[in-house]
Amino acid sequence: MDKFTTLTGIAAPMPLVNIDTDMIIPKQFLKTIKRSGLGKNLFDEMRYNPDGSEKPDFVLNQPAYRNAQIIVAGDNFGCGSSREHAPWALLDFGIRCVISTSFADIFFNNCFKNGILPVVLPREAVDALMEDAKNGANARITVDLPSQTVTASDGTTWAFEVDEFKKHCLLNGLDDIGLTLQKVAAIDSYERQLAQARPWV
Amino acid sequence: MTSEATSAANPAAPRTIYDKIWDAHVVETSEDGTCLLYIDRHLVHEVTSPQAFEGLRMTGRSVRAPGKTVAVPDHNVPTTAGRDVHIDNEESRIQVEALDRNARDFGINYYPVSDIRQGIVHIVGPEQGWTLPGMTVVCGDSHTATHGAFGALAHGIGTSEVEHVLATQTLIQKKSRNMKVEITGRLRPGVTAKDITLSVIGETGTAGGTGHVIEYCGEAIRELSMEGRMTVCNMAIEGGARAGLIAPDEKTFAYVMGRPHAPKGAQWEAALAWWKTLYTDEGAHFDKVVTLRGEDIAPVVTWGTSPEDVLPITGVVPAPGDFTGGKVEAVQRSLDYMGLTPGMKLTDIRIDTVFIGSCTNGRIEDLRAAAAILKGRTIAPGLRGMVVPGSGLVRAQAEEEGLAQIFVDAGLEWRLAGCSMCLAMNPDQLSPGERCAATSNRNFEGRQGRGGRTHLMSPAMAAAAAVTGRLTDVREMMAEAVEA
Numbered sequence: 001m002d003k004f005t006t007l008t009g010i011a012a013p014m015p016l017v018n019i020d021t022d023m024i025i026p027k028q029f030l031k032t033i034k035r036s037g038l039g040k041n042l043f044d045e046m047r048y049n050p051d052g053s054e055k056p057d058f059v060l061n062q063p064a065y066r067n068a069q070i071i072v073a074g075d076n077f078g079c080g081s082s083r084e085h086a087p088w089a090l091l092d093f094g095i096r097c098v099i100s101t102s103f104a105d106i107f108f109n110n111c112f113k114n115g116i117l118p119v120v121l122p123r124e125a126v127d128a129l130m131e132d133a134k135n136g137a138n139a140r141i142t143v144d145l146p147s148q149t150v151t152a153s154d155g156t157t158w159a160f161e162v163d164e165f166k167k168h169c170l171l172n173g174l175d176d177i178g179l180t181l182q183k184v185a186a187i188d189s190y191e192r193q194l195a196q197a198r199p200w201v
Numbered sequence: 202m203t204s205e206a207t208s209a210a211n212p213a214a215p216r217t218i219y220d221k222i223w224d225a226h227v228v229e230t231s232e233d234g235t236c237l238l239y240i241d242r243h244l245v246h247e248v249t250s251p252q253a254f255e256g257l258r259m260t261g262r263s264v265r266a267p268g269k270t271v272a273v274p275d276h277n278v279p280t281t282a283g284r285d286v287h288i289d290n291e292e293s294r295i296q297v298e299a300l301d302r303n304a305r306d307f308g309i310n311y312y313p314v315s316d317i318r319q320g321i322v323h324i325v326g327p328e329q330g331w332t333l334p335g336m337t338v339v340c341g342d343s344h345t346a347t348h349g350a351f352g353a354l355a356h357g358i359g360t361s362e363v364e365h366v367l368a369t370q371t372l373i374q375k376k377s378r379n380m381k382v383e384i385t386g387r388l389r390p391g392v393t394a395k396d397i398t399l400s401v402i403g404e405t406g407t408a409g410g411t412g413h414v415i416e417y418c419g420e421a422i423r424e425l426s427m428e429g430r431m432t433v434c435n436m437a438i439e440g441g442a443r444a445g446l447i448a449p450d451e452k453t454f455a456y457v458m459g460r461p462h463a464p465k466g467a468q469w470e471a472a473l474a475w476w477k478t479l480y481t482d483e484g485a486h487f488d489k490v491v492t493l494r495g496e497d498i499a500p501v502v503t504w505g506t507s508p509e510d511v512l513p514i515t516g517v518v519p520a521p522g523d524f525t526g527g528k529v530e531a532v533q534r535s536l537d538y539m540g541l542t543p544g545m546k547l548t549d550i551r552i553d554t555v556f557i558g559s560c561t562n563g564r565i566e567d568l569r570a571a572a573a574i575l576k577g578r579t580i581a582p583g584l585r586g587m588v589v590p591g592s593g594l595v596r597a598q599a600e601e602e603g604l605a606q607i608f609v610d611a612g613l614e615w616r617l618a619g620c621s622m623c624l625a626m627n628p629d630q631l632s633p634g635e636r637c638a639a640t641s642n643r644n645f646e647g648r649q650g651r652g653g654r655t656h657l658m659s660p661a662m663a664a665a666a667a668v669t670g671r672l673t674d675v676r677e678m679m680a681e682a683v684e685a
Contacts (some may be wrong), residue, residue: 015527016527016530016531017526017528017531018407018408018507018509018531020507020643020645022645022646022647022648023646023647026647026651027624027625027626027648028626030249031248031277031290031293031295031296033295033296034252034255035252045651050633074527074531075526076408076411076441079408079441080343080643081342081624082249082342082343082357082358082359083248083249084249084252084359084360084361087359102408102411103411104408104411104441105411105412105443106343106356106359106438109358109359109362110359113359113361113362114361163233163235163375164235165231165233165373176361177260177364177365177368177369180237180365180368180369180371181369183229184369186228186229187239187265187370190239191239194239198225198335198472198475199471200333200463200464200468200469200472201269201333201336
């Protein structure tokens, strides 16, 4: 997993609420057995016409946002299916950070496993960043994980909360499984106790 | 810190059922409160697991507890005959073959397409007794919440977490908050578990449960069968909750007893003794409480593209101006997508397709409810209808009870088990503009096929819609049935 420290980049505004994971990556692209290559189908049905041509109105098709690394989104981003293909597709496109007032739980967790930082900010901050993002390539938003701040192009800064452990893993690009396997003695011990307490498990 | 130590810290404090199950599964707690949680059952399907198994191979890791891991292909599989011999779609075939290989290579429990026990993972788990009260159950699928009906802590995970559970039999978790959803009193005739769960989401919104684990309780919940309870918990995720659960009771124990993987003999007695302690203590704290009166719940349908877009069937299509904030734009987009006009009566909405099935409503009770309406009736001319049982065993039982014949006589297709048109990863899909009365769980744009329009409802309501060719209040047909 790539580390996440500080990111300054173009933010794409997506004010729609309840953007679900079926929108982020429709099911026909879940048939892959790989993690890579999903970026071209990110937001597929919002982004392309049935004949495969681009819909010019869609934000990521506009010249200013083709290289966006941040999405500023409406409430409850990532609701629906647990498909990790959603963060895989975002990452493959080049998105490293999503900012919203709220995220669905499973999507939120999945982001951290893939080097994407989901940032929760109060509504007024998200509204201000949404307006800023509408300035396209002229507006570059900075997301700084060590100091837990987001800074708009005019210098306005907001602080955000992040779980300490998740921050540590993201800053260092750590593999969860490797960390947990260091605790194998505790798991062994739990399983011995389990065999006594709930042998039917 | 061990689980005993957690409980011992304040043994007198009243706990919710979620607290109790959580405490019993904590392997270790870090200073910041992050826990390593033990996972009792890991359910696996073909779509969200190949990358996880590949990860194990690349790192030379094995599956820590293959006996606690259960795999079944469901999302991709065709629901037509011959699928055990050949799957036409190459990508689907590759995923199913990958699961065959991974199950064999890593030695995990497996129900291949050719096995009569194959079906939707959330129907197979309870049916085979893999799902038991008090367990932690995870699966790379958001509808894992279904298993909460047994008083288990069950939730969906992503593929990275699937790999984590395969390798360690644990998850790194922070505890969620407690939320209580109480349904008091009794349901009126024609109102089902599906109407409860959709009405709750209509009340709380799709983010209303975010960060919480819901305990469903109250007389109307107690009165539900295990099948109905599974329907309620199944859609906890659509309300944003991490999980939904219901304290186990005699109905739960009766359902579990004798299942192939349920404990037997002395172990059954020991298990039962523990399961009977799994209830929320008097005075336990809930961070959020929602109460609905069972009598106030009507048969409902969704009109938009979010499961929170719920109204009683007697209602009319709302206008964007009825909403505030970001929802105004979302509703306009929904109405455009759904091809609906504000003010239109819901019962005037004509449909092309009916889908009865899914992990929400693909169990025997659901098929009985649909068959009760369809018996002696035929579906509207030109309508396409599909009944997809949740498992091979549900299918066999429905055939034995004569339900399959009722569906066929009514003009519906009787299919093999799988997820089918709930998410349309297999050939069962809507075409652009086609409108479907569906018993599944998501009405998102494109969910059942690009441009397809989905209205969610109960099996009885879907059956009623099949007969008339439009969204229909099932109570009218029940009255007819009574008069006849």
